[in-house]
Amino acid sequence: MDVFLRRMQPDDINQTWLMYLSFEPKGEFQGLPPVTPELTREWLRKLVLDNATQFVLEIGERVIGHSMLCPGATLGEAELGIFIHQGYRGRGLGKRLLLGTLHYGCKQLALSRVWLSVQTGNTAALECFKSAGFCPVEPAGPLTWELDMQRPSHCEHCRGDECPAFRETLPRLLVIAHHPRHKPDRLS
């Protein structure tokens, strides 16, 4: 299966909105897309107004993944969001979208830090973020249900080949397996 990974363009809003109509899970907790079509459209418009740098994964004309780097209050930092439609999870696409997004944030936006919040029960997301070099901002306690994670970007001492995002330039064509390696769990 061929999947194209590229920066999102203004014209992509409608196809991206269509992906979210059937996307699960929605807004159960922070970091997930809004629950209604109207709120989703507003959210997508706001991302543009807020100057988020966005990326899409597409098969043909259908958007099946979406990520964004939202500028934070501090210059050089951005909050990351990432969403793969449930029909395409567990095949390595989330990781490739994440690494492509981080590569762009590092090399094009010169970000020094990327951060996000994730629910501790969201195994797929936690594994995906950890494998791309994210670490908890503070150690998780037994009652922690939402974790802030961060990753250095535009590193002062570039690790070159050792950085998982080093070669993930955009745009690119990804070839992925038809069958998932992981069955999606409840939160993913």
Ligand SMILES: CC(C)(COP(=O)(O)OP(=O)(O)OC[C@H]1O[C@@H](n2cnc3c(N)ncnc32)[C@H](O)[C@@H]1OP(=O)(O)O)[C@@H](O)C(=O)NCCC(=O)NCCS
């Ligand atoms: C989180 C999400 C983007 C991951 O995308 P994905 O395409 O399913 O993940 P991948 O197949 O690329 O896997 C990435 C890593 O996580 C691991 N992983 C994926 N699903 C897993 C699961 N259910 N259980 C354990 N590990 C899992 C993979 O082994 C892989 O690790 P590796 O690179 O070390 O081999 C996707 O599940 C998603 O959109 N979830 C709903 C929205 C969401 O939770 N977004 C994040 C909000 S903070």
